[in-house]
Amino acid sequence: MYWLNGVPRVYAVNGPSIPLISSSSDQEPPKTEIAEDESIRRGTPAVVPEDQKPPAAWAEEVIKGLCSSRNGQLFATMTDSSISVWQTKPTVVVATVARSQTSLKAYGPNVSLLLHPDSTILVAQTQNGYLLTYTVASDANTRVYQQQFDHSNPHRRQQLARHFGSEEFNGIKDVSIRFRMAIKVESGIVGALALDNELVVATLKPAAIQCIRWTPDKNGTQTTSELLSRILNTPKKITVTEMVYDRAMSLLIWITSDGHAYTVQRKTDAPETEQSAKLFKGHCFHTPTSDDDRAIKAAVNARFSLLAVSCSNGDILVYTAKDYIGNVVLSHRLQPPASVKATGDLTFMSYSPAGYCLFVGYQNGWANWSVFGKPGGSSFTADRSITENNSEDWLTGVSMGCWIGGGSDIILSAQSDRRLWLLETARSALTGCYSPSNLSRSLLQTGTEIILYRGHDLPDLMTISGKDSLWHHAQYPPAYLHAQWPIRACVVSQDGRYVSIAGRRGLAHYSVSSGRWKTFDDSNVENSFAVRG
DSSP states (O other), X not given: OEEEEEEEEEEOOOOSOOOEEEOGGGSOOXXXXXXXXXXXXXXXXXXXXXXXXXXXXXXXXXXXXXXXXXXXXXXXXXXXXXXXXXXXXXXEXXXXXXXXXXXXXXXXXXXEEEEOTTSSEEEEEETTSEEEEEEEEEEEEEEEEOOOOOOSSHHHHHHHHHHHOSGGGSSEEEEEEEEEEEEEETXXXXXXXXXXXXXXXXXXXXXXXXXXXXXXXXTSOOEEEEEHHHHHOOOTTOOEEEEEEETTTTEEEEEETTSOEEEEEEOOSOOSSSTTOOSEEEEEEEXXXXXXXXXXXXXXXXXXXXXXXEETTSOEEEEEEOOSSSOEEEEEEEOOSSOHHHHOSXXXXXXXXXXXXXXXXXXXEEEEEETTSOEEEESTTSOHHHHHHTTXXXXXXXXXXXXXXXXXXXXXXXXXXXXXXXXXXXXXXXXTOOOHHHHHSOEEEOSSEEEEEOOTTSSOOSSOOOOGGGEEEEEOOHHHHHHHOSOOEEEEOTXXXXXXXEOSSSOEEEETTTTEEEOOSOHHHHTTOOOOO
């Protein structure tokens, strides 16, 4: 189970004016077309002269797009005219690109944002039916922010080394954004997905799916397409309104305009003939019986093979995927924490990386459930007058969100807000390491500390006391956390006297009785192995 822990940290872009990027994309788009209704042009960025720069109003625009990389080390935000790349730990903007007025006039403002799974490519969908792609490059040898310390005092020098480790981990790597290409989709864009090898685009007229490879294949082909009616056997007017992809299951979830939900797989086997080539194979697993059951959003839980579908009436139907040939059955139904009028429309939902928590954002708040439907926290019990007076907008409505740090934190964006709210979660150590000792003893882990319950000697073993004296808090060693964040697994000994934690590499050992941590003195030894379980 997951619990939101503490108060959120608030972030916003408040930097100096960012140079506008000018490229061939700033010119009026030509009317020529190529095969598959795609027009791809490349350009080299250049800085616009100072006298042509408009006021830096992009920093005051509300956030309309949010996505994170697969490893959670970077995430990106989007406004109408800008894209910012953030580093997760510490949370800071490392690069921003602001579109010029010429680009906005030619292509229209940004509508949605996509990030390649390895965070090397950004894709912005625009209002005029374009996909603007940018290359994200990092330099490990330069720093955009560098920590400065006073090393004159030997004791101070030892203290800094203990807290921040080697110089290799001090500072934040430099990241740059460069314009890559502009893609014109003449048939209109309904939605898109950025996958490892290609960009999957759902079009409007005709209703089809287009696959645009990041690099051409051995035959020089970069774009392929297939009509939706041929893939799903649907009427020609039906379009895809929502697409979700899960890499672990190699599965796509498509929601169509008539409220149906489909499991879809990308076919990789070579067809016998060009005419018989089919790009996708889909099976319908949710058929609405009324307008209240029409599918709106979807989420995938690969660990437990669950598919969550939100409906128009606010209910969330959770299905179990038994195989890839359409054998998907209903597991359970989640009721909204309040009436549909009180919650508003569902804006997003996402399973935690470990799969144990489903977080759902609504137009007027948020709620979360355990993997099999036990209600967790909810913002609908908060006093709205107090939250509005204190500008706690993350409690009164959520537009989008994403998990980072392996589920240790979740980023939320409020409705019509330029701020990001970073919430820390406390979760059971069972989510990262399912062991007998973690099952018998209550151990919680957060992004910064472990919390161990020490009340197992009490007569009442049926309930866990909330008294502060029975909960032991221990912050992670700063040097280890700084170098190996996020902490992926924690395990307690059978007698409850020792706790071990493991991040990306290495491990650290804690003694509950002495309150001391043991870590590797040599960082090379620490980085020589990784703990999987």
